[in-house]
Amino acid sequence: MVEIPDNEYKKMQNRLKEFERKKVEWAEKEKEKEKETTLLRESEARYRMIFDSAADGLVKIDSKGTIIDVNQQMEKLTDLPVKEYIGKNFATLRHIIPGESIPIILKHFGERILGKEIAPYVIKIRRADGTLVDVEINAKPIREDEKITGEIVVIRDVSVRKRAEENLRESEEKYRMQFEASLDAIFLAEAETGIIIDCNRAAQELVGRDRSELIGKHQKILHPPEEIGGEFSRTFKLHLKEKAGQVLETKVVAQNGALKDVAIKASPFELRGKKVIQGVFRDISESKRAEEELKKRAGELEKMNKFMIGRELDMIELKKKINCLCKELKQPAKYPEVEE
DSSP, X not given: OOOOOHHHHHHHHHHHHHHHHHHHHHHHXXXXXXXXXHHHHHHXXXXXXXXXXXXXXXXXXXXXXXXXXXXXXXXXXXXXXXXXXXXXXXXXXXXXXXXXXXXXXXXXXXXXXXXXXXXXXXXXXXXXXXXXXXXXXXXXXXXXXXXXXXXXXXXXXXXXXXXXXXXXXXXXXXXXXXXXXXXXXXXXXXXXXXXEEEEOHHHHHHHTOOHHHHTTSBGGGGSOGGGEETTEEHHHHHHHTTTTTOEEEEEEEOTTSOEEEEEEEEEEEEETTEEEEEEEEEEOHHHXXXXXXXXHHHHHHHHHHXXXXXXXXXXXXXXXXXXXXXXXXXXXXXXXXXXX
């Protein structure tokens, strides 16, 4: 049996201890590495779940514009498979991005890569069947060590919103055309304050004032003092409450002081979250004058009729007296007997 010197023995023991220590450290590092790998895998799984379940189309691109990843919603949006995107530069996807949209995308992409904030904007993209879709583009940079290495592009289908906006715009244009073309004067005022916020051409003609002289003024400016009852005109208050939608007659005063008879039909409603009241004013001055003239003529005819009836009764009485006289003179009656 070979004897090992004490100093060699101690060295061997130290080496064995060092080996055991390193073995433990290696095992701990392996566990840590395995843990990090698991966390990374879980993180990637969560990322993929979020990425693919997003309601909007998502496209991940590098700093050169090459597409790295797209989500399922992007496939649904364009009806094109992933292979149509991955590894391709977005500027080459002419079958998806119409020519007029390419310069816009390139400009904003270059500015974002340089760190500039770009507000969301709308372009058109093409589906597999050739139809164009309005989409909103909103991108956020991907940073690694403070350096921009790419971006995540959110692509939202706004076709329904765009159609709604266009329908609303068309509706507003039609309303404005009808509003301005109306032969009746139309005033729009805030229900709470009575401030006039709009009026049409006929309204300006009715009171002899320009639009600039009416907008921003209180609706009391339209009526003579006797038609004002406190904070608002008499009809304004009635139309706000129990007489909403009904026709009420009143007077308006023109800039030159002339009074005009009008019939107003008004109702309150909501406009952009604010309660307003729209009044349609019809000038009935002529019909009022005609009505007064008819009443006057009817009165005159009534007087004439009474006069004629009275005269007729007098003639009947006179004929009776003549017949009586003829009878006394034993002569035939001059007039036939009148039955009463």
